[in-house]
Structure formats: structure tokens, C-alpha cells
Amino acid sequence: MQDTKEVRIRPFGIRDKLGYLFGDFGNDFTFILSSSFLLKFYTDVMGVAPWVVGLIMTAARFVDAVTDVTMGRICDRSPLTRIGKFKPWIRRMCAPVAIASFLIYQSAFRDYAMWFKILWLAVTYILWGSIFYTSINIPYGSMASAISSKPDHRQSLSTFRSVGSTLAGVIVGAGVPLFAYDTVGGNSVLNGTRFTLIAGIFSLLSVVCYLLCFYLTTERVVTPTHREQPSVKSMLTDAFTNRSLISIIAASVVMLFAQMTMQSMANYVYPNYYGNVTAQSVSTFAMMGGMLFAASVSKPLSSKFGKAEISVVSNLLATAVNVVLFIIRPKSVWVYVGLNMLSWLGLGIFTMVSWALITDVIDDAELKNGRREDGTIYALYSFSRKLGQAASAALTGALLTLVGYSDQTAFLPSVLRGIYNISTLVPAVGFGALALILWLWYPLNKRRVEENVRQLEQKRKSSE
Numbered sequence: 001m002q003d004t005k006e007v008r009i010r011p012f013g014i015r016d017k018l019g020y021l022f023g024d025f026g027n028d029f030t031f032i033l034s035s036s037f038l039l040k041f042y043t044d045v046m047g048v049a050p051w052v053v054g055l056i057m058t059a060a061r062f063v064d065a066v067t068d069v070t071m072g073r074i075c076d077r078s079p080l081t082r083i084g085k086f087k088p089w090i091r092r093m094c095a096p097v098a099i100a101s102f103l104i105y106q107s108a109f110r111d112y113a114m115w116f117k118i119l120w121l122a123v124t125y126i127l128w129g130s131i132f133y134t135s136i137n138i139p140y141g142s143m144a145s146a147i148s149s150k151p152d153h154r155q156s157l158s159t160f161r162s163v164g165s166t167l168a169g170v171i172v173g174a175g176v177p178l179f180a181y182d183t184v185g186g187n188s189v190l191n192g193t194r195f196t197l198i199a200g201i202f203s204l205l206s207v208v209c210y211l212l213c214f215y216l217t218t219e220r221v222v223t224p225t226h227r228e229q230p231s232v233k234s235m236l237t238d239a240f241t242n243r244s245l246i247s248i249i250a251a252s253v254v255m256l257f258a259q260m261t262m263q264s265m266a267n268y269v270y271p272n273y274y275g276n277v278t279a280q281s282v283s284t285f286a287m288m289g290g291m292l293f294a295a296s297v298s299k300p301l302s303s304k305f306g307k308a309e310i311s312v313v314s315n316l317l318a319t320a321v322n323v324v325l326f327i328i329r330p331k332s333v334w335v336y337v338g339l340n341m342l343s344w345l346g347l348g349i350f351t352m353v354s355w356a357l358i359t360d361v362i363d364d365a366e367l368k369n370g371r372r373e374d375g376t377i378y379a380l381y382s383f384s385r386k387l388g389q390a391a392s393a394a395l396t397g398a399l400l401t402l403v404g405y406s407d408q409t410a411f412l413p414s415v416l417r418g419i420y421n422i423s424t425l426v427p428a429v430g431f432g433a434l435a436l437i438l439w440l441w442y443p444l445n446k447r448r449v450e451e452n453v454r455q456l457e458q459k460r461k462s463s464e
Helices: 014-044 050-077 087-104 114-147 151-179 192-216 232-240 243-273 277-305 307-328 333-369 374-402 413-440 446-463
Strands: 181-184 187-190
Touching (some): 014 151, 014 192, 050 374, 114 333, 151 192, 151 243, 243 277, 243 333, 243 413, 307 333, 307 413, 307 446, 333 374, 333 413, 333 446, 374 413
Antiparallel strands (some): 181 187
């Protein structure tokens, strides 16, 4: 069996880090737009019931169960080209994913029959998320292991990737509230036509970022092309008997569950509960401040204490902040913004190391199974993240329906209380569960990660 080897080309450096940053910058122009505003757009502009939107987003995950794993196996089977194994997919799929994202948000259809709007949402959302986003995100995520085999380099890539995601989140999270809302009767109302235009601009920006990722990064680690792969049954058996993989999948589900709920409910807490969309934009910059501070401390802290270890502490902080917010219910929106920033700081530590955690899992699986399957393992991880997103969308939609939310009842006092409860309690549960999973279940502590790296280095030296 051919082992992974390092080829002698341009050394790893800031160019690779910036290129990898732009990859998630491009990803999240469409992903964060969907996770943060799709529910708001279809409830307030298109008039679709929130539970229907949540159901469609959840149903799409059944499609992902096939497409994510299939794309991972395609990546592992892809031939090695002169530019690498994973990079060609970024150039190949950047335009389709951008176009599909734009098609989701067509406000011109707002007066069409309800069945048509629901069908349009289902088709375009699956086309974007389950087909095209999958076909670019899985190669992009798998590429981290091919850019460098060194743990500190991978931690840098994870940090820069998270910074790219944060920057996209700031642009989407701050830009949409500033430009897409009108004031009608003293209330903030989403302007559908303007939102469609914004979605088109974000799609164009995503293509630019993907191309920068393609041209700036270099694949250095030559991984074998698996022409004959184990069966799907064998692959799933390996996955579900691999404690490190199954626990990081569970951690990812609850993390996205909490994070996406926070992002989605911001579109109801600020314009509806507090009546202040300016504060929503400011909160996005506060979120960026918390995430960037996390980026500055995550590498030295993880080097000293371990990635999983610091993530447990940071998520306990995020849990505590959301519990405090639920109890005190600040009347001032700025108190809410300030405390919410601490919650993002707690989440940010885990976010900055999360992509390095999955490369640790890939290393661990290689030692356990005797073969390296970057694409397949990353595909399972990517699917788990989509499950978290879907769980958030489904639960948020169901809870909004339960508290009586619609475009006609959006400002009733009982509905507003329900909105606030959802925005604080659901993230508190998610972050608390994440801390417990990493503390009690996930096995790759600092000592074991270092031992795995040592064993793999010996294995590769002996094969040269």
C-alpha cells in the first residue's frame, strides 16, 4: 500500500494560510446566508410557515446522507493531478454553488401559489446544499491534510479557516440588517427585492474567494488514490466503531445546533423583541471581536493544554452566558449584545480548533484502519455539521410555530417572550452538551494526539 509522502515544493507559509482563509470566506457567503436568513426570508417575505421551512431543511439532510459520503469517496478515488487531488474541484464547482444559492432567494415569486414557493424552496435548497455545496466543501475540507502533514501547520489552517468564516459572517450578519430592512409602522420589515439583490452580490463574492483559494494554496502531501475502496457497509462499520470519529461527529452536531440557532434567532430577537436592527449589525462586529480574540489565543492555549481541553472550558463559558441571559432578560439591547459577545468568545475557541480536530481524527483512523481516507472521513464530518444545521432549523421553525409566530403575529407580547426564550435556552443546551461530549467521550487528548503524530512520522520514514 502506498503511504502518504511529502513532496519537495514551495514551503508552507502565509500564502497557504490566506488561501485557505478565502476558501471558507467563499463557503460562508452562501452557507451563513442560508443558516441565518433563509428561515426569515421564507416566513416574512414568501409567507411560508416556519415549520414547513424547517421540515424542508431537515429533509434535505437525507439527501446529504448519500451525496456527502459519495463525494468523499469520489475525492479518495480522484487521480492526483499536477495541482493536487482536491484543488480541481474548487475551480470546477465554484460557479454552480454560487448560482444555486442565488436562485433560492427569488422574491419575484412571493405572490405565486404556495405549492410553487414550497417546491421552489425544496428544489433550489437541495440543489445548492446537497449537490453543489457538498461537491466543493468536502474537497476543500479534505485539502487541509494535503497542504501539510505538520500539526502546527494544520492548526494554523484551522484558525485561518475560522477567521475566513468569521469575516464572511460579519459581512453577511452586519450587511443584511443594514440594507435589507424597511421601517413600516415603527417595525423593521425585511425587503424581499433588496434581499434578492444582496444574495446575488454574495454569490459573486463567493466565486472570487473560491478562486483566490485555488490559486494561493498548494497541496504538498501526496495521498494514495484508492481505486478499490471498502464497501459502504465496511466504511460505516469502521466509522461507528471509531470512538474519536463518532464523538467528534456528535460534538459537531450539537455545536452547529447551538450556533445556527443563535444566528437564526438574531433575526427575530433584534428586529422583533428589541426593535433595533442597528444593534443586530453591531452585534455582528462584537461577534467578530470575540472570534478574533479566540483566534489570537487558541493556538498558544491548544499547544499548552490541548485542543479538546480548552474547548471544554470555552463551551462551559458559552453555556453560562446563555443561562445568565435567560435569567436576567436585560431590557437594554446593548447589555444583551455585550453578554452575547462573551458567548461568541466561548464558541470561538472551539471553532478555531475544530478543523484541526478532524485532521487529528483522520490521523487516528489511519493508525487504526491501516489506510488514509481524508475525503471519506471529512464527508462524514461534513454531513454531521449539516445535521446540526438541520436540527437547528427544524427545532427553530417548530418552536417559532409553537409560540405562535407568523408574519401577522410577529410583534405580539406572547410571541416576543417565546422568541427570547428560544434564543437563549436552545444555545445553552447545545453548548453544554458539546462540553460534556468533549470532556467525557472524545478520546484524543493532547498526549494521545502527540503520540499519534510520532507514530505516523515513524511509519512514513520507514516507507521512504
